[in-house]
């Protein structure tokens with residue numbers, strides 16, 4: 120597979136440049152340790168550190184009005200834990216700061232750094248995320264001309280507006296922007312519907328999937344394959 124007429128590339132962050140779940144689990148472990156130390160009553164409410172994730176998800180279900188606002192959801196769930204424990208809810212902001220810094224400690228997939236080095240020397244790159252990763256803290260920011268987050272732009276993937284904002288940031292027409300991401304609906308279909316070119320990053324095809332299942336979509340297995348499809352070497 121080769122792409123034609125690509126003048127710039129936009130990339131999703133979570134699960135595209137690094138695995139998301141391990142980063143969140145590490146951040147929740149850090150937050151749990153902080154809470155138990157600074158608000159000891161929370162140890163009773165959260166006997167296991169994994170319960171922070173459950174509390175966060177339960178809170179999300181109870182607050183559909185906060186959908187997509189990851190900061191508010193996390194702070195709200197921390198306030199809930201503090202309230203249930205009879206601790207000072209005023210600690211929630213500081214606790215969130217601890218979580219947020221820890222959440223930026225990601226481990227990039229092996230192919231990412233060499234691929235971004237190759238791509239950024241040839242194309243303007245724009246990061247496009249619905250999440251709250253900050254490339255200045257994760258590392259890798261120097262590869263990108265700009266980062267657009269759903270929170271800052273006020274429009275989330277898969278809506279066309281955020282893809283058009285990415286094209287504007289890259290300084291190219293939408294049809295010449297290639298978007299790459301792991302989420303079929305948010306990234307791949309969203310980008311195509313917005314008039315961009317798109318590649319669906321599928322790092323691990325489920326084993327039960329029949330060969331050819333993905334044939335009707337433009338898929339890549341990693342960012343090395345993306346470079347290759349853009350005329351780069353097969354072994355970066």
Ligand SMILES: [Mg+2]
Pocket residue numbers: 131132133134135300301302
């Ligand atoms: Mg993603």
